[in-house]
Amino acid sequence: MITPTDSTGTSEGSTSPDMAGISLERIKQRRDFLHVAEGAGWQTPGFILQGRRRTACNREGLIRIGFTCSRKVGNAVVRNRARRRLAHAADIVLPHHGIPGWDYVMIGLRFRTVSRNFAKLTQDLETAVRRLAHKEMR
Secondary structure (H helix, E strand, O other): OOOOEOOOOOEOOOOOOOOOOOEEEEOOOHHHHHHHHOOEEEEOOOEEEEEEEOOOOOOOOEEEEEEEOOHHHOOHHHHHHHHHHHHHHHHHHHHHHOOOOEEEEEEEOOOHHHHOOHHHHHHHHHHHHHHHHHHHHO
């Protein structure tokens, strides 16, 4: 799970830093979501991933991630389940495949985010991160 980090990059309540040494931070403010939306996007069968390199920032080694699901995804229980699945997939994949200095937003899709096999969801995220980096570099 994504947790606040201290100055050393380790998560509070965690006994060791994540394996890749990269900390994840949650995007919570609307302006940050809008900033990421201006970047590249990639749709997978289970979600949409948007990503953008941060401009002049003193926290280059940090990956920021945000999650959103509209009401079309379902009621509050279903939306929360979808966001939790996306967050867990991000916790697994982004420390190893994410690009430090980038912001990502994962958007849950109606019916598909909750029902997609979790292993396929993580594979989709790995693929989407690679494709976004390639797309942004062009």
